[in-house]
Amino acid sequence: MAASCLHLALLLCLIPATVASPRSLRKSPADMVFALDAASRSPAGASGPTTVFEVDRPLRPPPGSSGPCSTRLLSASFGSAFTKPPATAAYTPPRCLAAAGGRASAISLAVLEWRAACRGVQYDRIFGVWLGGAELLRGCTAEPSRDGVAWSVSKDVTRYASLLAAGGESTLAVYLGNSLSSNLTGVYHANVTLHLYFFRRSTPKRPPLATGAADLIVPVSRGLPLDDGLWYKIHSASDVQSATVTLPRNAYRAVLELYVSFHGDDEFWYYKHGASAADGPFREVTVRVDGVLAGAAWPCPVVYTGGFDPLLWRPITGVGSFDLPTYDIELTPLLGKLLNGKPHELGFAVTNALDVWYVDANLHLWLDPGSAATTAGLIGYVAPAANTTSSQSGGPVDTTYHTTAGRYFSAAGWVKSSSYGNVTTNATQTFAFDNTVTFETLSQTTVARAGVRATGHDGRALYTLQTERTFPLLVEYQSGIITVVHGLEETATMSGGGRWSSGPAYRSLRTTQSSTVEEEERGSSRQTYRYEATDRCYSRNVTSSGDRIVSDQSSEVCVKAAGAGLVRN
Incomplete structure (x- = not known):
């Protein structure tokens, strides 16, 4: 199961008795393999591995790029790998990168492929998957049958260009906490490959402040050697895991990228309820700098490939299950606390957490090439506690539990550098959460908005970045039928000009998946996916029945995107 610390459990996290469900949230190994084997058996009796995939857009390099240059980084098998050291391999920048000039800015697209x-x-x-302690990819495996399963993930890792191009030797580490027994026989075999594309023409040595890849990535994770993953484990609401970091004194921008996943007693955290909000489904991951709140992430309710019923996720897996989403927190306004050359503590906690959450982070830093030190200071800071409500109505059998939450966070600070002058950054976060649980249904929506506005010494805006993410989830149990509808809606808008902005000024992603399975029957699924941006578009509509695709249509033709004008390939 996705929580390796509870690998011997046959059932995970049953819905509490007062909101009892017709089913558990996981199948036993015997029921699981019977259902998967029956679903994968073709009418003609032929057998073979099932290919499972997560719907995503194809990754294309910018026009005029050369490549790909492909390098196999690691091949490993994970049998009895629980509480064992990660698989590792030495990493040095590929020769083709040196031939392209060796600089991170030469990389137009970097793709990490997991097969x-x-x-x-x-x-x-x-x-x-970690490189030099920085996490590059976190995912859930496909759930196999006796006939086998295969899957792949291609992730855009261009934002880690400075890490990929860093000189010297580093270590690539992969941890997959698998366990074998007389009942659990599956061994996972994996390959990790890096594909690089390069700009054909010389590019500016300094990327723009707003969207260029960071100059340095500092891992905020546990270090090797260890007999586990490099993530920190948060076991309860009072548990705070922390790391010490020392920033270069010439940093002028800092963004913390969070990796988050939930397991064990909290794998199905969105089904929790109780007499108070602390016993309910509300969860937030908080980040603190030297004990002071620096921002938060409200997690997407990713359903792993064994969640509810494995037939729901074959051959189309759940949204985000193969490539879990990450969460960015702008720390630039707090650089005044961090640029003194001394070690500082970054702490992680999860509100209302039960055992166990895996959390680590990458600190993306932009450095001033013109000086050894920048100066910074805090201008404003507003961080009230999250507002939560919890109520219940109805009788003992038809009880309805309703939970809401909201939070606002704002910080403003200035940074003075020789290359960019005096830049003031205002960062805001706004969250809203609504969850309703009854005997037969779960309905939940999480909305996360973030804004970053940078102004120059004259008060004129240099760039503004607005992002919004919505995570809807609906689960229904009706007469032996399970239906799960979930998805992701995400928009990002960049305004600004000249050297302060690059990349698409607007991008939007909207994907919705509806999966249904009846008892002793095959599952079916339908997913719509649409990505629109100022530089390209992609849409796909795919439907499955059993383990087979019955309809699959895709297009890269653009339409008019809201707020973006006509976008073209």
């Missing part, structure tokens, strides 16, 4: 297969009986497991 894996498994045959036998096995739970879904969580895995992570």
